[in-house]
Amino acid sequence: MVLNEYRIESGKHGRNCCVVSQFCMPYHSAQAPGAEMRLKIAARVTDSSPAFFTSNRHKILAIMSSAMATADTDTLSAVDAVLQGDEKTTDALIPLLDVLEGMSEQSQSTASARFWMASRDEAWRIPLGESGVLSFFQSLIPTATEPTLTLNALKIIGNSCAEKDANRKRVIDHPLSLTPIITALSDAETRIIAAVVLLNICTDYEPAQLAAVEKDAVTTIFNVLTEDGFDDPLDYFLRVLELLISHDSGKAAAPEGALETLLTALEYGQEEFDNTLSLVSILSSLLTTQRFHRIVVKGDGLFSCVLDAIEKTYDLTVDVERESKDNSLIAYARNQLIEAVCEIATDSEFLEVYPLGGEVMGRIEKWLEVQPGKEELAVTACMVFGNVGRSDAVCIELVEKGLQKPLLKIVEETADRFDESVKQAREKKEAVEGGGEVAEKLPTGAMSVGVIHAAVGVLKNLAIPASNKRVLVETGAFRAVRRMLEMEGVGVGQVWYSAVSLGRLATVNTEPNAKELLASTPETQSTLSLFLKRYAEVEELPVKVEISRTIAAVLRIIYATDSEPKKELLNGLLAHPSPALEDALWDMVTQDKYPVVRSEGWFALALFAREKEGAERVRTGFAKEMQLVKDTAQGESRDRENVAVLCAGLKALGEDEGVEEILRRVVVGAVDG
Template sequence: MASTSGISTSNVAGTEAARQPCVPATSFDLPSVQQMFTELPGSSPSLTTQGTERLDLEAQEKMFRVLKTVIEKADGAAEAGNAFDLKELHASLEQADADARRGRRDPESLKVVLKALEQLWVSNSEFLVQAAEVLANGSRDPSWRGPIGNSGVLKFFLEVISSKNNVDAKLLLHSLRLVGNSCADTDENREIVVDGNYTLAIIRHFLNPELIHVAIPVIYNICMDYEPAHVQMAENRTAYIILKLLKEGAIKDNSALLSFSYDLVELASEQAQGIENSPDGTIWLLTELALAEETEFEHYSSLVNSLSMYLEKERFQNACISNNMVEGLLSVLRRSFSIEIDQSSKEEVQTLAQVRLKTNQALAEVSASSLFAENYPLDSALSRTLKSWIIADEDQLQICACVMLGNLARSDEVCQVMVRDLKIHEELISVLKSDSRGAVLHSALGFLKNLAIAGDNRISLAEAGIIPAVSRLWAFDSVPQVQFSAATIARQVIISSMDNILRLLAPLSEDPDSPAHNRTYLSLLLCLFEKTDSAPIKTEIGRTVASICRTVSPKARDGDEEAASLLEKLYTLHEGVARPVGTMITQSQWPVVRSEGWFALALMANNKLGCTAVVDCLHNEEVMGLLKQTLGGEASSSDDSAETNISQVAKDCDNAFVLVQELLKNECGALPAGYRGAIEDLVNDNALRNLKEGCFKQRNVKKSTESLICEK
């Protein structure tokens, strides 16, 4: 962002002499701007000797003519006599004129000017105002900016600005202009300002109605693209000060000044120290201004960007909740759909999209706080608003509702109320069936995943059609996160539920003559397994198969006819059903998931039809290699040996041993001769080794699926 152009007298507009303070309708403590200044530490060097010497009027006038000549390069420089050495002055002016002709400005020529300024100050001369105006005008020329800083002239006027004396308003105005113009795109001069903490002295003049319209652009020029000034300005609570003045109406009726003001607020909000130093009420001011009818989109976006940065901090999240401000944040998001923008401007359209994303992120952070559920229960007006947004026409409102209500769904009790009483799951499932964008689908799935954790909700979700709804999303390959979440929900709803497993294994068509009659929803999930390159999705599908086996196999073994029928359907209609379980074993990120895999394969091997599926899985060389390694009681080579849980390795070894024993007992010729011999050798070697090492002390070496070990 470029600095402002030269600050001239024409930039300065007067403001009302008296401002009526705003009485906020909020529980926040909103300190006055004056109070902010009294709390800020530190001060800047200043001039304190004004009026201690006397010069006659003629001498003052001659001094003014000298410095004016230096800046304006007038021809009559040699005629300007003064109290200084005439020969020295003449030489300085000649040099300045020569440098000017060569396009250079020499700081030495300005040292004479500095002496004159100092004399005019100590004599309290009325010509000092004219001198300041001449120099401020000259500083608009970029070639003068370096010399003004190097000569000490800039520091002189900074000390004028910082002076505790009752300085003439016009002198302050032109002093500010000189500082602002001299610092435009000139880091050397900005460094002078920062070193003396003069930004605070300049900001103090925001309180002066005659100076605020020039003081704000000065700070803007100093800070733009210069990090040290940027940081110092933020530390001096500039964001809060400007916001308070904006809310009180002290900054208005000047579009350029408003733009500078909102830009400075946003710049200050980018600094951690600026946020930490701000009162809690800063977020209320940001919200109120963002919602003000007169706030245009350019300024609205700056306010929302700033607000989102404040709400990244836990302190402001808690303040927002405790002061019942979350409804205001929802209004900020809602306003983004009514605020006027230039639809033909690609930049504005993109900015609006970013503003909505940032607002939603801020709301997500706020609703993730433990205080949120305490202050906004399910029967609150805010929760009712969010529920109505689930099926709104605007994507970002739907996303907001799913995320915030999903953050409320953190206990079984709340989740059960949402499903049993509020029927929220039905609206979410309708979203899954719609043509919503991936981001909306992902947020709805995230909410449903939370609801599905509560055991009593799984049947309700399945009865409402969750499995057919998510099955269409298994083909949503443009957004893998949607596929993953849709696969996860399928696993969640079938946990320990025969009814829901039956639904997952239901035919896609009730017509016995249709090819889809012999395909199930699980068939679609296995189809996703074959197509996807995503390891997490593959693993999640494996866990779904493992969950089916964990629930159905023990019942079938105990003589449950329905369970036996389900197992037969599982193995006869789903070729390669054990391959996803193999992915659980070959992944290395979650050791417990690997254990689930060995457990599931052992359960499969206990069934004659399941043995064929297990043999198919063991054709994967990586799975077979890990089987040999696990039977040897070794951790996977990809595991961090320092972190591998020894008991987990022992359990894996036990489950793998049961697997091969069950496989040899039930394979019924499914194993090729070479495989059977190799597995027999593994069993014999493992039994002998464990016997020697005493691994099976006080228990029978012979094992069966009844002694399988796996943590849920």
């Protein structure tokens, strides 16, 4: 950032110095013949005749003033000779320190303009620091009475520190450090220049940022922004704050009213693109801290203002020439705020301040209506409801209020849009290639996948309380599950996982839902059939595990009592093809990533083998996994007992090979245990 006379220019400054050449050494002001003679005459008159001096006081002072003016003029000429010379070195500047110190403040002010102009030239910046000139002008700021001197001194510091870490270090190591600059932020005459100077010192230089925080720059800037009548451009103040707030100490230094200041500027200000982004960035940085979370939760209307800020990011006008970059910046800033909002919703007192039936939560629920180009609002709403819905009581209340309806609508409509985009891509590909094979890679539809994943995340929470399960399926949960499993394209693996997870949770311990899961018609296959179809196609273990666990959940319902198994359900399960059904159960015990799932698998196999039809279905897998069964027979007691039940079922079929040996191992294992 170069400080010029009429404007502030920003830009990159090179680090290469110019080639030096010869220069003329300056002479001290006392060496000027005319000046020296006038000073001697005035001194002699004063000493020899006090009365004469008194009666001719004004004339004598005029002579002395003339002598001093002539001296300063001569010294300024010496300054010009050096600064306008070709040799831009430290040695060239060192003699000028004595010259500067001998000047009156008015002349120092005049000379400061010369040094400021010189500091615009990168070649002078390091010499200004090494010679001590930079420190000299830094020392003048607190005591200067000439406004021009103060401004020029600030400009010299600002220019000298532009991308020059050595000078930045000199400034913060100076006894005054950054205090004069930060103090200048509070003066209406100097604050804009001081903000630019501080930005130059702090950009890409962490020691200066931390020093500025230590010297109360954060508090000072927020105080300036809230002053009555403050109407200066925000640019440089905000850019400095962005740097300082990036540190934990900077966030800690921000006053409690900082959020209100930023939100007010966003709500009522007519800021340009860059300033709005800066405001959002600072706001989201502060909202990463627990202190400001609490302030938002407790603050009157602050959370609504944060929601306003998110919506405002969609109204920003971007520069056509840098549309892609600007849109990326907007998305990043928006996502930062969204993360903050979702984190705030986890606060234990959030629902006390913003109850489910209240205005704020009602506004968030409206965001569930997906708007093209504003899909992030729907994702945000889902995440907020997911974070508040972490207890059975809240989830039951949400279902009573019908939250599942807009969530299921999101899933189905977003899946439709995703499939339409895939269809268009295929048609375009076929048109280009003359009807050739469709490329394997289809559009990822990352946003569509993200929206669906967020909505199903909430639905899974809602499906945990027992009283909610039937309501969800009656509202269309299985229809939505089927719709997700019908999606095809790159990136849908996560959607399939969400689908089968929701299906399993809705089935657990709920007989009517299990019946619906198994039910088929002449026109449509059952939902479980669709599960098994995807099971054969996917490689991702989590998807396979969820499908296997769904089958296990059905078996638990079938054998939920000591009475006869529920034949209707058992027949519905057995109607699904072999070996897909039983293979999914055997895969539970052969995988070694999830021990709990392995135990659940042994239990499911034991249940299945209790009936003749089930035992027949697991026989092939038993022979194939004989060694695993033998090893498990001597393993943990829970799994060992389930293996015994499995073997008993097979023995009832007349299966002899290996069964007796395994049962003996079970007995031995029980005794040893």
